[in-house]
Amino acid sequence: MNAPVIHAQSLTKAFGATTALAGVDLAVQRGESVAIMGASGSGKTTLLHVLAGITTPDAGRVVFTPASAPATEITGLGESARSRLRRESFGFVFQQGLLIPELTAIENVALALMINGTPRKASIERAAGWLASLGLAGMEDRRIGELSGGQAQRVAIARAQVTGAEIVFADEPTGALDSHTSAEVMDALLWSTTGQGRTLVVVTHDATVAARCSRTVHVKDGRITNAEVAA
Structure with missing residues (x-):
């Protein structure tokens, strides 16, 4: 069996007295879409940030295995190397898009x-x-403020994919959208990731969004409690 594209082992992370991750193990296969669900404060966003090399864990390791390069232990990299990895190999879509309003879509x-x-x-x-x-x-020449919420999220998806990112990490990408627009954005997100043989890891509170993914992982009190595979 091929190595997972991203593999986390025994991740722990605390912020002061609050334990965000308490020994998390997670393997994500290439071409898979994984939804991470949990209540506010459960650790789901921290888990996504550690997987993506945004946040460093207190203990444990994350290994990224690209399609055509040796495996890299993300947790063993310095900040500049992790930043380069995020730019070149990962894509990101956030709830508010985090697009630059002064620039056009293109x-x-x-x-x-x-x-x-x-x-x-x-x-x-x-x-x-x-x-x-x-x-x-x-x-292409519209500024972000001239686009609807769904259109702006599709710009964010294009930005996440234009570099050829092997994995897209999405944090509540439909959280600010109505149900119809949410479905359209998920269509675009899945088409541009798993539809192209790439991988999607998405944090969501929306069970409808999670049901679109091939697997759902539930997080509670910093631990994975169970995983569901889509029918």
Whole structure:
């Protein structure tokens, strides 16, 4: 069996007297979509941040195994190396998108490539292709404030995918959307990740969103309590 694309072992993390993670083990297979659910304060967002190399655990390890490169122990990297890994191999979609309002949709997407050294012209061309594939053709020059919530989230999805990210980490990507728009954003997110053989890890409080994923992991008091595989 192939190694998981991301594998966490015995993760612990505390913030002062609060234990956010208490010995978490989790393996995510390549091409899988995993939903992480739990009550507020359960540790689900901390788990996502540790998996993605945003937060370092107090103990335990996270190993990332790319499709065409040796495995990397994320928890053994320094901040600059983890930052580079996040830029080059991971994509991120957050509840509010965290897009730059002063930039247009296409500039927001292209910026992810230009930061990694891709020339502007090539970055703009690739960004345009992703926006078109997500139903945003003709909206490239709109600023984020001129887009609906669902359109802005699709810009965020394009930004997360334009670099060829092997894994997309999404934290409540539909939390601010109505049910119809939420379904459309999940369609776009799944098409652009698992639909392309890539991997999605999503934190959500919405059981409807979790049901769209191939597996749901429940977190309570910093521990994984059980996992459900979609029918």
